[in-house]
Amino acid sequence: MFARSAVRALTSQSRLFSTTVARQTKVAVLGAGGGIGQPLSLLLKSDPLVTSLSLYDIRGAPGVAADVSHVDSASEVTGYAADKLDEALEGVQVVVIPAGVPRKTGMTRDDLFNTNASIVRDLASAIGRVSPTAHILVISNPVNSTVPIVASTLAKAGVYNPSRVFGVTTLDVVRAARFTAGIAGVHPNEASITVVGGHSGATIVPLLSQSKYGQSIKGEVYDKLVHRIQFGGDEVVKAKDGAGSATLSMAYAGAKFTHALLRGLNGEKGVITPTFVQSPLYKAQGIDFFSSNVELGVDGVEKIYPLGPLSVEEEKLMEACLPELKKNIEKGRAFVESS
């Protein structure tokens, strides 16, 4: 019984983390004591491409670090208390940010703006000062606004490099594959779906027509699937009944994206995944940040792929996505300008 579950655990770990030759990579988690931060730190401790893990939170990070550090992988783990942010950021190449408040029942991601905007701005400002060349992976919501906040804060400090700032939209991609696979009756690995746009409700646009299994889903089943991918987070918020939003699946998604970036930084070619970055795709419409397939390389963003052919339904989804996304981005920018 034990042996079988151990084998299953190893198999799923090898699916999450491929093993390539590692270089020295120090990764920091800001918000490591939280619902996402704790399991994310554990998963990053198991990632063979992470050689050093720096865990920071205003509450509880040294405890999480002591706990996680006993896991028998090679990386070193250090925890930093509230007044040790600068030390936590020293020498890091990758910073993952799940710091901030999560949604409760009835809240949208935009409702989190007032609290999370200043948390993310202050963390970005510290990164710009201490580790200005680090790659920054933003999990804190609303991602459509927090990524522009990070970009504008770094730009104000004169250290913004658009190839190194990412909004983590991987949970939308993970959900799309899982839900589509459930309908098609196949393994989720076979039902990978490109999800573009942003990371909230109508700004999440799954390109089901580009997937072998997604393209045969039509009518009411299609409408329900799109809605579930866009609003899957609400299922978790409701089921947790006031205790927060997705943490475990988000930690999985965050670790998956971090691993993809580390593979790219290590020189592996062809690492392509959707992520929310500064993008030329809809710049003409005044939208500077957009999620689409991005090739990750030694300097972060290597190539931003266009969307490819869209179905009539996807064109409509894009029409709903773009104005909302534009508003969210402008709100983030305006916040930094007025700070």
Ligand code: NAI
């Ligand atoms: P949580 O409340 O369990 O944890 C947040 C942690 O951030 C806490 O430990 C808190 O002490 C810490 N924190 C607060 N201010 C901080 C600061 N200035 N510096 C460092 N740490 C600080 O929340 P949870 O569930 O972990 O969610 C975190 C964020 O992730 C939320 O904004 C949530 O909306 C977002 N999220 C994003 C998803 C995505 O797909 N990108 C999916 C799910 C959640």
